[in-house]
Amino acid sequence: MSNFEEFLTEFEKYLEKKCWNFKKYQIDNYFLYDIEEFLVIQIERKEEFSKEHIICRELLNLKNEKDYNYSDIEIKPFCSKYIKEWVTFYPFKGEITKQLETIDKKQPDLKLLERYEKWEGYRIVIAGFQLEDNNEKGYALVRFPSIGGIVELREIAKHLLNAYIDFTIENPSVNTENEKVIKITNGFEFLINTTMAKILNERYIKKYTIDSLRKVKEIPDLKGFWTSVYLKDKKEIPYNLFNNLESGKTEDIGIIYDIYTDNMKSRIPKIEDFDKEYYYVSVVYADNLDSYDFYNYLSDDKSVKTGDKVLVNRAGDDVVALVTEAKYYLGSEVPFPVSRTKSIIKKIENDEELQKYGYKPEDFADYEFYDDEDEEEPEYYHYFYYIVTTLCDKQEIADRISKTLMEKKLVAGSQISKVRSDYWWGGKIETKDEFKLEFRTRSDKINEIVEIIKSIHDYQVPAISRTEIRCLTEEMEKWINESVE
Numbered sequence: 001m002s003n004f005e006e007f008l009t010e011f012e013k014y015l016e017k018k019c020w021n022f023k024k025y026q027i028d029n030y031f032l033y034d035i036e037e038f039l040v041i042q043i044e045r046k047e048e049f050s051k052e053h054i055i056c057r058e059l060l061n062l063k064n065e066k067d068y069n070y071s072d073i074e075i076k077p078f079c080s081k082y083i084k085e086w087v088t089f090y091p092f093k094g095e096i097t098k099q100l101e102t103i104d105k106k107q108p109d110l111k112l113l114e115r116y117e118k119w120e121g122y123r124i125v126i127a128g129f130q131l132e133d134n135n136e137k138g139y140a141l142v143r144f145p146s147i148g149g150i151v152e153l154r155e156i157a158k159h160l161l162n163a164y165i166d167f168t169i170e171n172p173s174v175n176t177e178n179e180k181v182i183k184i185t186n187g188f189e190f191l192i193n194t195t196m197a198k199i200l201n202e203r204y205i206k207k208y209t210i211d212s213l214r215k216v217k218e219i220p221d222l223k224g225f226w227t228s229v230y231l232k233d234k235k236e237i238p239y240n241l242f243n244n245l246e247s248g249k250t251e252d253i254g255i256i257y258d259i260y261t262d263n264m265k266s267r268i269p270k271i272e273d274f275d276k277e278y279y280y281v282s283v284v285y286a287d288n289l290d291s292y293d294f295y296n297y298l299s300d301d302k303s304v305k306t307g308d309k310v311l312v313n314r315a316g317d318d319v320v321a322l323v324t325e326a327k328y329y330l331g332s333e334v335p336f337p338v339s340r341t342k343s344i345i346k347k348i349e350n351d352e353e354l355q356k357y358g359y360k361p362e363d364f365a366d367y368e369f370y371d372d373e374d375e376e377e378p379e380y381y382h383y384f385y386y387i388v389t390t391l392c393d394k395q396e397i398a399d400r401i402s403k404t405l406m407e408k409k410l411v412a413g414s415q416i417s418k419v420r421s422d423y424w425w426g427g428k429i430e431t432k433d434e435f436k437l438e439f440r441t442r443s444d445k446i447n448e449i450v451e452i453i454k455s456i457h458d459y460q461v462p463a464i465s466r467t468e469i470r471c472l473t474e475e476m477e478k479w480i481n482e483s484v485e
Contacts, residue, residue, distance in 0.1 A: 003052050003086055004045040011043070014078045027106055038062045040112060041075060042099060051086065058092035059100045060112060062119045074458065094122060094232045121230035125425070125461070126237060127156050128245075130223040130256055131199050138196030139245050141237050143189040153224035156188055157259055158217045163190040164200050165213055177201065180239055193242045204271075212274050215332040220265045226424065227253035254424060266340060273331030273338055279304075280329055280336075281344060283312060283321035286359055289367055294324055296336045298343040306369060309348040311357070318345060320357045322364055384443040385469045385480055390453050390462060391421060391434045398435040401456050410449050411439040412483035440469070442484050 008031060015022050015035065025032040030044035040060040046053045056079050079089035096116060104112040127142040142156050167183040168176060176197035183190050192200075204213055229238060245253075260268070279302055282294045286309070297312055304310060308323045331338065348354050351361050388411070392398050402414040415438045422431050441449060450464055469476075 004054055007054055007087065008043065011078065025107060025110075027103065032059075032103065032107070032110075034110060037115070039075070040110075042103070054087045055090070056087060057090040057099065059097070059103065060116060061092035062115060116232075119232070121232040123228050124231050124237075126227050126229060126241075127153055128225045128227055128253065128256075129153075129157060129160060129196075129259075130225070130245075131196055131219065131221065132223075133199045133203065136195050136199070137246070138199045139193050139242055140196050141191045141241060143191075143237055144187060153226075154218075154259055157219065157222055157224065159186050159188055160190065160222075161200065161204060161213060161216050161219065163188070164192060164197065165205070165210060167192075168205065169210075189237070191237045191239065193239075193246075195246075208271055212271055215274050216271060218260060218264075218268045220260060220268050222259045223256050224259045225254045225256045267337045269331055269334065269337060270339075276331045277328050278331060278334055278338060280327055280334065280341070281310065281323050282325040282327075282335075283310065283323055284367075285314065286320040286322060286363065289322065289364070295321075296341055297321075298338070298341050299326070300343060301347055304344070304347050309354055309359075309364070311345040311348060313342055313345060320348065320354070320359055322367060324369060385472055385477065386441055386443060386446060386466045387469060388439045388441055388446065388449055388464070388466050390437050390457070390464045391419070392437070392457060392459065392462075393432055393434050394458070395435065397456060397458060398437055401437060401453055402439075404452055404456065405439060405449060408448075408452070409483065409485040410445045410452070411441045412480040413440045414438070440480060442480055445484055 011033075012022075012024075015033070020035050022033050022035040025034070030042055033039075033041040033043070035041065038061070039058065042055075042057045042059050044055050044057075046055060056075065058075065076089055076091065079087050096113070100112055100116070104110070124143060127144065129140040129142070131138045131140075140160055142160075144156065163183040163185040164176075164181060166185060167181050168174075176192075177194050180194070181190070181192035181197055183192075204216070227241075229241065231238075279299045281297050281299050281304055283297060284291055284294055295312075295314075297310075299310075304323060305326050306323055308326075310321055310323055311318055312321045313319075314321075329335065334341075348357070354361065390401070392401070398416050402416060405411045406414055417436050417438075419434055419436045420431065421434045422429060424430075439449065446466060453464055454462060
């Protein structure tokens with residue numbers, strides 16, 4: 001049996017094992033597999049460099065997320081076992097190819113082109129943003145890559161203004177208030193409509209320097225939502241989505257909500273303050289010197305330094321505090337928002353003044369100040385410990401993830417349980433039975449664990465999270481350290 005014949009035999013066994021119905025055709029020197037009428041595979045043999053080369057090509061793969069029964073039709077995992085040896089796999093990219101057109105003519109009863117025309121396309125999840133000024137609403141739509149973990153709107157929003165700035169720099173002759181803006185940055189593809197461009201121009205571009213705007217990560221009144229579209233060629237987001245938004249047709253999108261809570265908005269620094277210098281002092285209160293809690297105050301007196309005693313206001317009362325650090329910060333880098341930071345009342349100049357407030361110098365004599373310049377290299381590294389969690393809907397995927405992480409000694413323990421999940425996806429609430437995986441591990445293993453989960457997982461956006469184990473016994477800490485390498 002030749003390699004080609006062996007591959008065809010194993011391929012058919014694979015389809016039967018998956019309980020997928022298929023029809024097999026031989027056309028010229030290649031074979032065609034019509035699987036569940038959703039997937040059409042062309043397999044051919046070529047002689048290259050005195051070696052038998054097998055090409056496995058998806059001509060059609062018409063699945064999408066709403067076709068749940070067909071969501072696990074995957075040929076790539078099978079072919080991947082042979083890639084290094086003699087098989088090359090070409091996935092379907094949502095486009096009509098010459099091969100597809102040729103086969104449709106030779107085998108018209110399969111109606112391949114007709115199937116393609118009836119197909120809606122791939123469902124692409126889109127993040128959306130809304131910004132309003134003078135009763136005008138501007139919109140931005142963002143397509144992001146299939147990456148592991150949950151992508152939050154706030155994370156995407158951080159790149160919105162910079163994406164627009166980059167586009168205006170690269171296209172100085174384009175009037176963005178008359179033409180659409182498309183810019184890919186940090187893996188996110190931004191499509192910005194003319195009203196959004198107008199608002200960004202008036203609010204930011206015309207008022208501030210580019211250097212200042214580069215530091216802007218949050219637009220306080222930005223709203224967000226999720227939606228989805230079906231695309232056949234996986235190319236650009238259709239611009240007509242804006243027409244629906246502008247005309248108030250929002251039935252296909254999720255709830256439009258504030259990206260930032262009121263508490264978050266109050267912490268967002270003002271652009272005007274970005275390049276100003278502020279003198280912050282970090283203090284510990286004199287009546288609680290054993291505390292590891294430090295509090296930030298502003299100081300107009302630049303002579304205040306580490307070790308000084310100051311009078312500050314705490315919850316309405318004037319109290320004595322010890323300065324543990326004094327440092328200048330730019331407005332864009334302050335440890336606590338300027339608008340919410342109190343100033344010290346005064347510096348306590350001498351021991352007599354200190355005694356008026358009920359304290360003596362010796363009360364502070366044993367306080368140990370932290371000095372990172374004098375710190376010796378620790379004899380050991382202090383790790384943090386986490387429970388890493390993910391979800392999947394297939395037992396075989398769950399088992400493979402667990403086995404891989406255990407065998408690589410990246411986790412100390414693994415638990416798999418069945419759960420029912422309700423979640424928002426594509427603007428709708430979905431319900432699915434899933435397997436919940438939990439792994440106990442150490443902080444230095446997190447990145448590698450996430451990469452392995454993403455490489456095995458078959459979800460478009462795998463839900464991967466971590467929770468710090470705060471109450472850890474010595475025995476459990478020792479067990480984790482001995483179990484992972």
